Amino acid sequence: MGCDRFEGIGGLRKMKRIMSVMLAVFIILPVAAFAAGQKEHQITIAFLYQDLETQFWVAGHQAIVDTLKKDGVNVIEKNAHDSADTQLQQAKDVITQGVDGIIIIPQDGESAVTIGKVANAANIPFAVFNRPPSNHDAKAIVAVADNRTIARGIVEYMAEQAKKLGHKVNPLIMVGNLGDPNAVERKQGFYDVIDKYPELFNKPVEVPTQWNANVALQNLQSAMQAHPNIDFLFTSSDFMWPQIKQVLDPLGKWKKIGDPNHVITGGLDGDVGACQLIKDGYIDGTGVQDVYAEAKMIMDAMLASIKAGDKTPDKWMLDPGFDLTHDNYAQRSNDMWGCILLAAKGN
Amino acid sequence: MAISDQAPRIEERAHVSVMSRIILSQYSILGLTVVYFVVCWLFFPRILSIRNIDNIFSNVWPLLAVAIGQMFVLIVAGIDLSQTSIMALTSVIGSLLITNKLDPNLFAKSPFWGWLISASGGPLAHQPGAVLIAVLVMLIVGTIVGILNGVSVALFRMPPFMVTLVSMILFSALAIFLPKSQNIMNLPQSFNDLGEGRLWIIPIPLIIGILLIGLVYIILQRTLVGRWLYGIGHNPKAARISGVPVRSVIVFAYAMSGFCAAIAAIMYSGQLEMGRPTLGATLLLDIVGANIIGGVSLFGGRGRVGWAFIGVFFFIILANTLNFMNLSVYLIDVIKGAIILGATFLDVARRRLAAHQMA
Numbered sequence: 001m002g003c004d005r006f007e008g009i010g011g012l013r014k015m016k017r018i019m020s021v022m023l024a025v026f027i028i029l030p031v032a033a034f035a036a037g038q039k040e041h042q043i044t045i046a047f048l049y050q051d052l053e054t055q056f057w058v059a060g061h062q063a064i065v066d067t068l069k070k071d072g073v074n075v076i077e078k079n080a081h082d083s084a085d086t087q088l089q090q091a092k093d094v095i096t097q098g099v100d101g102i103i104i105i106p107q108d109g110e111s112a113v114t115i116g117k118v119a120n121a122a123n124i125p126f127a128v129f130n131r132p133p134s135n136h137d138a139k140a141i142v143a144v145a146d147n148r149t150i151a152r153g154i155v156e157y158m159a160e161q162a163k164k165l166g167h168k169v170n171p172l173i174m175v176g177n178l179g180d181p182n183a184v185e186r187k188q189g190f191y192d193v194i195d196k197y198p199e200l201f202n203k204p205v206e207v208p209t210q211w212n213a214n215v216a217l218q219n220l221q222s223a224m225q226a227h228p229n230i231d232f233l234f235t236s237s238d239f240m241w242p243q244i245k246q247v248l249d250p251l252g253k254w255k256k257i258g259d260p261n262h263v264i265t266g267g268l269d270g271d272v273g274a275c276q277l278i279k280d281g282y283i284d285g286t287g288v289q290d291v292y293a294e295a296k297m298i299m300d301a302m303l304a305s306i307k308a309g310d311k312t313p314d315k316w317m318l319d320p321g322f323d324l325t326h327d328n329y330a331q332r333s334n335d336m337w338g339c340i341l342l343a344a345k346g347n
Numbered sequence: 348m349a350i351s352d353q354a355p356r357i358e359e360r361a362h363v364s365v366m367s368r369i370i371l372s373q374y375s376i377l378g379l380t381v382v383y384f385v386v387c388w389l390f391f392p393r394i395l396s397i398r399n400i401d402n403i404f405s406n407v408w409p410l411l412a413v414a415i416g417q418m419f420v421l422i423v424a425g426i427d428l429s430q431t432s433i434m435a436l437t438s439v440i441g442s443l444l445i446t447n448k449l450d451p452n453l454f455a456k457s458p459f460w461g462w463l464i465s466a467s468g469g470p471l472a473h474q475p476g477a478v479l480i481a482v483l484v485m486l487i488v489g490t491i492v493g494i495l496n497g498v499s500v501a502l503f504r505m506p507p508f509m510v511t512l513v514s515m516i517l518f519s520a521l522a523i524f525l526p527k528s529q530n531i532m533n534l535p536q537s538f539n540d541l542g543e544g545r546l547w548i549i550p551i552p553l554i555i556g557i558l559l560i561g562l563v564y565i566i567l568q569r570t571l572v573g574r575w576l577y578g579i580g581h582n583p584k585a586a587r588i589s590g591v592p593v594r595s596v597i598v599f600a601y602a603m604s605g606f607c608a609a610i611a612a613i614m615y616s617g618q619l620e621m622g623r624p625t626l627g628a629t630l631l632l633d634i635v636g637a638n639i640i641g642g643v644s645l646f647g648g649r650g651r652v653g654w655a656f657i658g659v660f661f662f663i664i665l666a667n668t669l670n671f672m673n674l675s676v677y678l679i680d681v682i683k684g685a686i687i688l689g690a691t692f693l694d695v696a697r698r699r700l701a702a703h704q705m706a
Contacts, residue, residue: 076673083629085615089406093670096399110530114620134532178453179529210528 043306044074046094048115049105050082054239055271056291057105059337060129063295064103071303084111091115101125101302108179109134116140123311127302130294132181132316139314141305143297147182147268150287150321151189154266155234157285157325159193161264162200162232169264171204171232172223174240177211186236186268205230209240217243224251231263238267238274238286238338245282256281257326270324275339278329285325291337294319376640376690380661387668394671401550403667405543408552409614411659413630414637415563416493416607418655419600421638422567422580424647425500425507427601429514430634433492433608434615434627435522437485441613442531442622444469444481445538453529468533478538485609492518493605497598523624531622542617552614559610563652566603576600580647636687637662644694 045068052058068075076094080087084107091102095118102119104127106112112128116138119126127141162169173190176183194201207223209216224230224247231253235244248254248263255262258281267274270288277283297317305313324336333339388395413430420427443459447468454460463470471477492514499510536544544551567573575596578586587593616622641658643650665686669679 077675078670081629084623085619085626086629088619089402089666090670092402092405093399093667096393096396096402097671098393108530110532110621111619113532117620177528184452 042072042074043101043303044076044097044099045101045103045302046076046078046091046097046099047103048078048080048087048090048094050080050087050107052079054237054269055273055338055341056237056239056269056289059271059341060105060291060295063292064129064299067295067299071299073303080107082107084108084114087111088115088118091118095119095122095124099124100306101127103127103129103298103302105129106131106133108177109181110179112140113138120312125302125305125311125313127298127313129298130182130289130291134181139312141298141301141313142316143294143301143319144316145182145289145294145319145321147185147289148189148192150289150323151186151234151236151268152192153189153321153323154268154285154287154325155190155193157323158232158234158264158266159197159200161284165231168200168202169232170202170227170229171234172207172227172230173204174207174209174216174220174233174235174237174244176209176236180211183211183236190234190236201232209236211237213240213243216240217246220244220247224248233263233265235265235267238269238271241267241273241277241283254282257284269338270336271338272342272345273338275324275333275336275342278324278326279333281326283326285323288321288324288336288338290319290321290335374657376642376661377657380657380664384664384668387671391668391671394668399667403663405550405552405618406663406666407659408550408556409542409611409618410630410633410637410663411556411656412559412614413608413611413627414634414641414655414659415559415652416604416611417634418638418643418650418652419576419603419607420507421643421645422576422647422650423597423600424580424583425597425600426511426635427493427496427604428508428511428631429492429496429518430604430608430611431627431631432515432518432522433489433605434612434630435624436492436518437489437609437612438616438622438626439522439526439531439624440488440622441481441485442469442534442538442616443526444471444484445477445535446531446533446622447472447535448533449531454527457525457527457529459525478535478541481538482541482613485613486606489605489607489609489612490602491605493602493608494598496605497601500601501594501597519628522626526622526624528624530624532620534616534620534622539617539620542614542619544617552617555610555614559607560652560656567650567652572596572599577648580644580649582648632683632687633662636683636690639687639694640690642694642697644698645691646694646698 047064049061052061065075065077076099078090078094080090087107088111094102102124104112104115106115106128109132112131112133113135116126116133120139126138130144132142132144133140171194173187175187178184194204205223205227207219209219220243233244235241245254252261253263265283266285267283268287270286274283274286278285301313301315301317322332322335324332393399413434417427417430443464449464449466449468451466454464457464471480496510496514499505500507540551542552546554567576575586575591578591579593579596583593612626615626637658638655639645639658640661641654643654665683669682
């Protein structure tokens with residue numbers, strides 16, 4: 001009986017030691033983290049974003065954070081992992097921390113309005129990068145690409161290439177998440193050109209993607225099975241080029257410009273992949289959002305508002321963008337952020 | 348054996364006894380939370396500001412509602428992975444009923460367009476009592492989904508994990524399909540107030556939370572159903588032999604889970620001022636984690652509404668203070684995961700200690 005108890009107590013002693021260590025770590029760890037987290041007071045801007053899933057968002061994030069830090073601004077970053085309610089919570093927390101301004105990449109236009117209203121009520125200048133609020137109920141600095149004009153421009157270029165074929169073409173559009181105003185505007189820009197040339201285009205096929213690569217792949221595969229004669233393809237975002245290649249290549253349609261089986265293709269954003277594909281001749285062009293210009297617009301306007309004491313600035317700034325095509329690549333590639341990154345990689 | 352040999356053993360047993368009491372105590376987490384908060388306050392005084400306290404509690408009540416629902420299922424040794432999809436589905440249905448305006452460009456392809464919803468909004472737009480009816484519909488839908496889960500688990504003996512996983516996938520897809528993945532805005536202010544409004548100076552979510560706590564306390568601690576729930580969680584075979592209607596009680600547990608998820612959806616949708624087809628999608632870890640931290644056992648048979656409150660309170664305080672520390676988001680997730688793992692270990696330790704003490 002004595003041996004059993006000793007054995008049992010020995011096991012409990014071990015457990016007691018483990019629990020004591022855990023409890024001590026539990027208290028000490030955050031204290032150590034506090035020391036690491038403290039900074040002297042300076043202009044502090046909270047940058048709240050969703051997961052940086054595409055090169056565009058990574059480039060935008062880098063542009064904003066690096067430039068703010070270079071200007072001596074303290075940047076608090078929060079990633080909401082694609083959750084609007086988490087981002088709302090984070091916004092409230094940084095307001096409590098006493099930040100001087102908030103810049104967000106929202107989950108969608110609607111949540112940008114909700115978070116904007118919270119910032120307005122707290123008299124904290126509020127800015128939205130690239131993904132605009134769905135209405136003007138909240139006062140905000142907004143820097144956004146003129147998506148409709150940029151999309152219209154590149155699809156217009158694609159239409160010029162289609163005219164050279166001498167026959168009607170079968171268009172397809174890969175549509176983004178229509179909760180994102182950017183996706184809505186890009187779709188509108190595409191249809192502006194389709195409607196302008198009814199003699200050139202058959203009825204377009206729409207492929208929903210929800211801004212998700214897997215969804216894009218599956219839906220494009222289905223669409224190409226149902227409509228094998230597609231020969232004119234516009235993607236609402238360049239991040240889907242790998243999926244497009246994955247679908248077109250086995251069908252013998254992933255061919256360079258000039259090949260009889262080449263599908264006239266164009267996109268929007270201007271990422272590294274698009275730059276490489278234009279350079280190699282696989283795609284006809286892309287509409288470029290000038291991410292560095294948009295980031296600078298946001299930061300300049302935000303810092304000016306903070307310095308002027310304007311707590312609820314209300315200013316929408318449009319980035320007109322431009323088209324990078326196979327024809328003007330030599331002249332304009334140095335202006336495109338994706339090509340700049342590609343060059344930095346040594347390509 | 349000499350008496351002098353017995354003295355260290357008595358002292359050891361006393362030490363172990365004190366430690367056991369701490370480990371076995373459900374309120375050790377509450378104590379730790381208070382100590383942790385005080386330590387944080389020394390470095391970040393703003394966390395005790397009225398605004399931050401308001402923020403903390405505005406996040407506590409919705410999470411508590413859905414965590415209480417999960418607690419019912421955990422008590423009977425089950426799990427409900429579909430709570431987040433119930434939140435999304437009820438959010439969408441409720442808001443479609445009462446929205447005052449819809450954009451045809453976004454909603455024309457919804458299966459409800461033309462006969463239930465239009466550019467003027469939902470069928471109850473601008474109607475008296477619209478919000479009350481929408482809330483009732485949300486609660487009924489949530490409860491029905493819960494009942495479906497419960498029937499599958501109790502009557503067809505399907506594993507809770509699989510049943511609720513399939514439910515989660517199915518009802519998440521439905522929540523996205525109905526509004527064609529669009530958020531539904533232009534909700535009446537009286538609905539938004541359920542998530543962020545005040546009755547005089549008292550936050551309405553606090554009132555909802557207190558009422559729910561009261562209801563659940565009565566069910567669990569003052570009714571036969573409550574005792575049956577614990578009995579089934581401890582030993583379902585013994586419960587059945589004792590005459591407990593095991594199947595009905597399990598269905599009830601899952602129905603409560605769905606009901607509470609709908610309550611949470613009301614509060615979250617009100618806070619966000621919109622119905623969202625992806626509402627709560629990232630909350631499952633927080634829901635289960637808060638319960639485990641509070642002391643609700645994954646093995647069944649243990650759980651009280653007070654413990655769920657403590658767990659949720661700790662979780663929200665943790666998230667709030669980690670945000671103040673401006674740690675990298677990845678480090679925050681690591682810390683949360685480590686704490687939940689620690690709480691799970693504590694759950695196992697409790698069972699061993701409790702078994703040892705009974706022996």
